[in-house]
Structure formats: C-alpha cells, structure tokens
Amino acid sequence: MPVSICNPAHIRYLGRSEGLLAKNDPLDAGLIERFANSKRPAAEPPLSRAQLALNEMATHRRQIVEAIKVMRTHRQQVSAEALVVEIDKTIAILEERLAVLDGQLREKIETQPAWKRTFEELTKTKGVGFRDRPHAAGENAGVGDAQPRPMCRLERVGSLR
Numbered sequence: 564m565p566v567s568i569c570n571p572a573h574i575r576y577l578g579r580s581e582g583l584l585a586k587n588d589p590l591d592a593g594l595i596e597r598f599a600n601s602k603r604p605a606a607e608p609p610l611s612r613a614q615l616a617l618n619e620m621a622t623h624r625r626q627i628v629e630a631i632k633v634m635r636t637h638r639q640q641v642s643a644e645a646l647v648v649e650i651d652k653t654i655a656i657l658e659e660r661l662a663v664l665d666g667q668l669r670e671k672i673e674t675q676p677a678w679k680r681t682f683e684e685l686t687k688t689k690g691v692g693f694r695d696r697p698h699a700a701g702e703n704a705g706v707g708d709a710q711p712r713p714m715c716r717l718e719r720v721g722s723l724r
Contacts, residue, residue, distance in 0.1 A: 565606030567599070574598045617671055617678070624664050631657045 578584075578594045610618070631654060638650040672678045 567604040567606050569598070569602075569604050573602075577601075613671075613675065617668070620664065620668055620671065624661065624668065627657055627661045627664065631661070 574595055577598050578590075581594075581597075583590060583594060634650055634654045634657065638647060638654070641647055641650065672682050
C-alpha cells in the first residue's frame, strides 16, 4: 500500500484555515482525508532490501545497547562478587558484539553513496550519535539528490549514548 509521510503542521494549518479548532479522532481523520485529496502528496517509495537490512541491523544495535545498559544497572545492584564477575563477562561479550556490528554498519553505509552522503550530513548535526545515524541513513537516502527527503524521521535525536 503506498504511503505518504506529511508534515503534521501542514494538516493542522489546513484545519485552522477551515476554522476547525476541536480535535478528536473522527475530525482528525476527515481532515487528513481532505488534506490528502487536496494536496495529493507523493507516495514514498518502498524501502529496498538493502534499506530493510540496514534498519534491521540498526534495530539490533539499539537492542544490544539497551541490554548493556540493563546489565550495567543490574551490576550496580548486585552484592555477590561471583555474580558481578559473571555480569562483567556478559557486558564484555555484548560490547564486543556491538563493536563488530558497528563495523558492519559502517561497511554497509560506505557501499551506498546516498547513505554515505546522508551519514556524513547527519554527522554534522550536533546531538546525533551513531545509534541514530544508520537507521536514518537508509531511510533518508535522498539527501543531496534532486528531490531531497526530509530529515525529520530521526528517532531519539540527541539521545544519550
């Protein structure tokens, strides 16, 4: 099914121009439909297999980072020395896997010129870390193209690493 990603402010401004101040699901649905029918926004192209693979790798990376955070918190709460040693081993393994995955993500991004340009563009953005960039590089492959796509899809911009 073709999907368009639109700026919600544009839809909200259309509602204001029609004098629509109340906000509820049925009104929102009608407003979105009127916006789509009047503006006919272009459908986003479906993600390629390479983009899907990049997104899956970025998701896996995010999950590893979260697992490391959980283990570090758990380590602070444990008093048994033997368990602390085991948790440290687990953290070391996760950090090793994270380093390998980071290398694979960087290699994958380097193979696609559009992703590389997007990655470099995002690198210039203050507060965007590596965790945010691989996912965005695959989705926003239009940076620098004739019809650039918005960079507003980033999740967790400025999140702590």
